[in-house]
Amino acid sequence: MLERLSSVEAAMRDYFGADQRRIDHALGVTGFAEQILKHEKGDRLVVIAAALLHDIGIREAERKYGSSSGDLQEREGPPVAREILTGLAFDVAVIDEVCAIIASHHSPGEVDTDNFRVIWDADWLVNLGDEFDLKDDRKTFEMIRKIFQTTTGMSIAEQIYLQKDK
Numbered sequence: 712m713l714e715r716l717s718s719v720e721a722a723m724r725d726y727f728g729a730d731q732r733r734i735d736h737a738l739g740v741t742g743f744a745e746q747i748l749k750h751e752k753g754d755r756l757v758v759i760a761a762a763l764l765h766d767i768g769i770r771e772a773e774r775k776y777g778s779s780s781g782d783l784q785e786r787e788g789p790p791v792a793r794e795i796l797t798g799l800a801f802d803v804a805v806i807d808e809v810c811a812i813i814a815s816h817h818s819p820g821e822v823d824t825d826n827f828r829v830i831w832d833a834d835w836l837v838n839l840g841d842e843f844d845l846k847d848d849r850k851t852f853e854m855i856r857k858i859f860q861t862t863t864g865m866s867i868a869e870q871i872y873l874q875k876d877k
């Protein structure tokens with residue numbers, strides 16, 4: 712399985728090419744997904760493939776529409792992910808699930824699975840500081856309670872984003 716996932720990582724690196732920021736983001740989300748999976752339920756092959764490829768639609772969204780908005784990424788990502796995973800001979804069921812997660816990764820509630828929740832939390836662990844002003848620890852704490860969907864994601868978020876008071 713490790714080998715299959717490193718081939719997905721290599722394909723993602725290839726696809727993003729010189730866009731190191733996107734590669735770093737995908738690897739950051741993958742790292743948090745691994746951490747969350749140590750304590751939460753989830754299928755590692757699906758979760759890690761989805762973490763590596765979750766933003767893969769961004770390049771087509773920018774090329775076609777000049778925008779990287781969430782809904783365009785959700786639309787453009789699955790065909791690219793499907794091509795990559797098909798090329799690596801992944802099972803259709805795994806490909807379908809990864810694509811469903813990518814198609815909804817900015818839309819909570821559409822995919823109600825353990826695998827989705829891990830990706831959702833891992834992406835927010837990377838993005839929270841960029842998306843919100845986190846100066847007020849009480850508000851940050853409330854936001855973490857509202858956004859995160861697994862107890863592990865929540866506690867990692869508290870460790871990262873509430874450390875100012877400690």
Ligand SMILES: [Fe+2]
Pocket residue numbers: 736740765766834
């Ligand atoms: Fe992301």
